[in-house]
Amino acid sequence: MTTATAGPERDREKSRVFLENMTNIMNGGALSLMMSIGHKTGLFDTMSTMAAATPADIATAAGLQERYVREWLAALTAGAVVEHDADMGTYVLPPEHAGLLTRAAGPLNLTTYCQYVSLLGQVEDDVIEAFRNGGGVPYDRYPQFQTLMAESSWQRLGDSLIDHVLPLLPEGDAPLVAGIDVADVGCGSGRALNLMAATYPNSRFVGFDIAEAALERGRADAAAAGSTNITFVARDAAALDEPPSFDLITSFDAVHDQAHPDRMLAGVFAALRPGGSYLCVEPKASSHLHENLEMPMAPLMYTISTMHCMTVSLAYGGEGLGTAWGEQLAIEKLTKAGFVDITVAGNKHDRSNHYLICRKP
Ligand SMILES: C[S@@+](CC[C@H](N)C(=O)[O-])C[C@H]1O[C@@H](n2cnc3c(N)ncnc32)[C@H](O)[C@@H]1O
Incomplete structure (x- = not known):
């Protein structure tokens, strides 16, 4: 028979805050890989020059495979990096985000550093x-x-x-x-x-x-x-x-x-x-x-x-x-x-x- 040992009393609010932190850590780690791919494939650079567009149009403009681009867009929509219009089936990279994600952003381009996550992995x-x-x-x-x-x-x-x-x-x-x-x-x-x-x-x-x-x-x-x-x-x-x-x-x-x-x-x-x-x-x-x-x-x-x-x-x-x-x-x-x-x-x-x-x- 096993007996449950009562551990130290837990602060429920502290646990809730840490759960939120953990969720952000998991999502951030995963999204860093998506950001790295967006940088290496030129998808952010391409999207920064486009109005709202379908995955097929974005894939064509970037010279990439539509199915992969569509899944990548889903991850980045869920991560609040790109914006999605469900009625139109389109995606857009807001200029406020592009300013931190593209080669044109120069020293402000944070996707360069996202590449370290996959390299270190x-x-x-x-x-x-x-x-x-x-x-x-x-x-x-x-x-x-x-x-x-x-x-x-x-x-x-x-x-x-x-x-x-x-x-x-x-x-x-x-x-x-x-x-x-x-x-x-x-x-x-x-x-x-x-x-x-x-x-x-x-x-x-x-x-x-x-x-x-x-x-x-x-x-x-x-x-x-x-x-x-x-x-x-x-x-x-x-x-x-x-x-x-x-x-x-x-x-x-x-x-x-x-x-x-x-x-x-x-x-x-x-x-x-x-x-x-x-x-x-x-x-x-x-x-x-x-x-x-x-x-x-x-x-x-x-x-x-x-x-x-x-x-x-x-x-x-x-x-x-x-x-x-x-x-x-x-x-x-x-x-x-x-x-x-x-x-x-x-x-x-x-x-x-x-x-x-x-x-x-
Ligand atoms: C963080 S990198 C910086 C490279 C470069 N200065 C830059 O800013 O892009 C550190 C550099 O130190 C070099 N390095 C490490 N140990 C070294 C050693 N014992 N002798 C000479 N170079 C070394 C590495 O090969 C690498 O190029």
């Missing part, structure tokens, strides 16, 4: 294995990561790097115009570096990363742009081993997922000429969880950390800083590496990162 079993036995999930388990990273970081930086970010440097972009040596560490596909190389022909640029495929893309983009002042080098950031030969070093979202961030920062410091600047762009967060809870995308940030940023670091025997290592710890590590005059700035075109700027004395 691919490694769920690997991450569970690491929960059980330690270690982490290496980069080669995320075949689409570099493509998505290039797309999402370009969305934040493409329009703001030259006009809003580089002016944050102590002398703005004047030294770049005159001609200096610049390195980007953890450059990925090198889109930021290629943009700088094309904008500042008198300066010389080097991108370092371990991902050969990403470096190849950077080289191809440089060749297509006709830039001859840029090179891409395969190098472990923990063993940068460059003499003091750069006036400016940048890293965009590339410290927190390093296996050995302290070695990277030491290498960056050593590679700068005296007086040189380091622009270190990292996820906007406090180092203390309780100070991040009001951030609208905090759950997404910690999820990406668990399933990518932290685990790739741990996969290589690393520190596993995590995405939200935060401003306080970043300042501590920069100071330990020898940097001075550390300031933290924002970029209104990139609300998810903070911009740490410091100098080698």
Whole structure:
């Protein structure tokens, strides 16, 4: 015979609120996949140019299969993303929604980030294995990561790097115009570096990363742009081993997922000429969880950390800083590496990162 044990008394209202929260979590997770598909297939871009239309017309305009488009529209109608006229059998994407869902929305296009949900879902079993036995999930388990990273970081930086970010440097972009040596560490596909190389022909640029495929893309983009002042080098950031030969070093979202961030920062410091600047762009967060809870995308940030940023670091025997290592710890590590005059700035075109700027004395 089993006896039911009376657990602690439950607050019924709290249970009701949590049920609502759980329902939103399940629906939000599912709809993120639909949003990702809407982005990748161009359905949001197509619908943003159309008046209310039938699934057949939308499918034709997007060059897709009607049955799939109709089911996708049903999910998005239920999710209050598109609006449906049952009498007319039509669907429309309101302009207020299109402003957050289309490529034309630029940095405001949130569907880019929805793609992380499906990307991270691919490694769920690997991450569970690491929960059980330690270690982490290496980069080669995320075949689409570099493509998505290039797309999402370009969305934040493409329009703001030259006009809003580089002016944050102590002398703005004047030294770049005159001609200096610049390195980007953890450059990925090198889109930021290629943009700088094309904008500042008198300066010389080097991108370092371990991902050969990403470096190849950077080289191809440089060749297509006709830039001859840029090179891409395969190098472990923990063993940068460059003499003091750069006036400016940048890293965009590339410290927190390093296996050995302290070695990277030491290498960056050593590679700068005296007086040189380091622009270190990292996820906007406090180092203390309780100070991040009001951030609208905090759950997404910690999820990406668990399933990518932290685990790739741990996969290589690393520190596993995590995405939200935060401003306080970043300042501590920069100071330990020898940097001075550390300031933290924002970029209104990139609300998810903070911009740490410091100098080698
Ligand atoms: C989050 S991505 C950022 C890429 C790029 N800066 C951007 O904003 O698109 C981090 C980058 O760090 C690179 N990386 C990770 N560990 C590295 C290491 N030990 N040495 C060099 N690069 C590394 C990855 O290959 C990846 O391209």
